[in-house]
Amino acid sequence: MKKEIFLKLKVKLPRIKKNVSLKNFTTYKIGGLAEYFFVAKSKEDLMGAVKIAKEFKWPIFILGGGSNLLISDKGLKGLVIKMDILGIEFKGNKVYAGAGTDLTNLAYSSLDNGLSGLEWAAGIPSATIGGAVYGNAQAFGTRISDNIKSVEALDLKTLRIINFNKNQCAFSLKNSIFKKNKKLVIISVILELKTNNKKEIAEKIKEHLAHRKKGHPVNFPSAGSTFVNPEKKIIDKRLLKKYPELKNFNERGIIPAGYLIQKTGLQGKIIGGAQISPMHANFIVNIKNAKAKDVLTLIKLAQKKVKKTFGILLEAEVQFIGF
Numbered sequence: 022m023k024k025e026i027f028l029k030l031k032v033k034l035p036r037i038k039k040n041v042s043l044k045n046f047t048t049y050k051i052g053g054l055a056e057y058f059f060v061a062k063s064k065e066d067l068m069g070a071v072k073i074a075k076e077f078k079w080p081i082f083i084l085g086g087g088s089n090l091l092i093s094d095k096g097l098k099g100l101v102i103k104m105d106i107l108g109i110e111f112k113g114n115k116v117y118a119g120a121g122t123d124l125t126n127l128a129y130s131s132l133d134n135g136l137s138g139l140e141w142a143a144g145i146p147s148a149t150i151g152g153a154v155y156g157n158a159q160a161f162g163t164r165i166s167d168n169i170k171s172v173e174a175l176d177l178k179t180l181r182i183i184n185f186n187k188n189q190c191a192f193s194l195k196n197s198i199f200k201k202n203k204k205l206v207i208i209s210v211i212l213e214l215k216t217n218n219k220k221e222i223a224e225k226i227k228e229h230l231a232h233r234k235k236g237h238p239v240n241f242p243s244a245g246s247t248f249v250n251p252e253k254k255i256i257d258k259r260l261l262k263k264y265p266e267l268k269n270f271n272e273r274g275i276i277p278a279g280y281l282i283q284k285t286g287l288q289g290k291i292i293g294g295a296q297i298s299p300m301h302a303n304f305i306v307n308i309k310n311a312k313a314k315d316v317l318t319l320i321k322l323a324q325k326k327v328k329k330t331f332g333i334l335l336e337a338e339v340q341f342i343g344f
């Protein structure tokens with residue numbers, strides 16, 4: 022690394038490392054090497070690293086907790102910036118959180134402050150609030166967008182810091198402006214929660230944790246749900262007769278992706294070290310040193326079979342990086 026460049030850019034010599042394995046930074050425990058790797062602990066760190074990447078014309082990838090990622094076995098060229106800007110601050114029913122704040126920690130801190138709204142998020146392993154806002158994370162009928170007041174982000178093109186109010190975040194199902202426009206890095210978030218009885222909040226968290234433990238394959242590495250549950254209705258009479266549960270899903274306007282995969286007979290299918298979980302068909306799990314290509318092959322197979330059986334193309338929720 023050339024020292025003159027850092028001096029020229031008037032940024033502190035950042036702790037940029039070379040050839041760092043990304044395996045240990047994803048919940049899948051899959052991924053090749055990052056050519057350059059940097060942990061951003063402050064806004065200044067982030068800005069400094071971005072300026073250097075721009076100077077060297079390195080592509081930038083922003084890493085949160087790595088709980089929604091499938092990173093290529095070939096690794097990533099350029100600079101991976103791991104967001105570790107932390108900090109939680111409560112003011113009345115509002116809470117400020119740095120983008121790298123752990124979502125489960127935030128849910129428990131909110132409980133300690135008698136604030137409700139994040140109970141659904143407790144127990145999601147390794148996720149950050151930045152990653153949750155990016156993909157509008159949700160569970161048990163609540164989305165992170167339900168509690169967002171504003172988001173502070175860095176525009177990688179102009180290097181300006183922009184504050185987005187909730188409307189400007191353009192939230193929709195598993196989506197946001199930050200996902201649509203890859204040039205924005207979330208720095209911090211302000212949430213607005215509701216005051217509630219701590220006992221009630223704790224009960225809700227307990228219920229959700231029990232549900233996850235019972236229904237999700239938590240003993241194997243994964244990235245959570247592989248596909249978005251499609252907001253679709255199936256009207257084909259032949260399919261409705263063969264799969265009567267579809268009527269209920271039609272009424273709700275959303276079909277569980279796991280159900281569709283299960284009905285194709287793929288549940289339990291193994292390719293290399295990856296498996297469509299026998300416990301929950303929307304989870305692909307790393308059962309034995311899986312490669313990214315094993316997971317990807319299962320994803321494509323599930324998409325192909327579900328499309329053939331139900332005419333629906335499943336949209337991957339997991340983000341593919343470096344393919």
Ligand SMILES: Cc1cc2nc3c(=O)[nH]c(=O)nc-3n(C[C@H](O)[C@H](O)[C@H](O)COP(=O)(O)OP(=O)(O)OC[C@H]3O[C@@H](n4cnc5c(N)ncnc54)[C@H](O)[C@@H]3O)c2cc1C
Pocket residue numbers: 048082083084085086087088089090104120121145146147148149150151152153154155156157158159160199205206207208239243244245246340
């Ligand atoms: C066991 C398990 C259970 C899960 N359960 C749920 C669930 O119930 N509901 C749910 O919605 N998800 C769930 N997930 C998926 C995942 O935890 C969430 O999507 C989470 O919000 C991702 O956050 P992350 O910090 O890990 O993001 P990462 O996986 O690191 O990144 C995901 C995307 O967000 C981008 N990103 C991350 N941080 C920033 C930032 N600061 N600025 C800009 N872009 C950023 C990355 O570039 C990447 O494109 C689960 C995952 C696991 C492993």
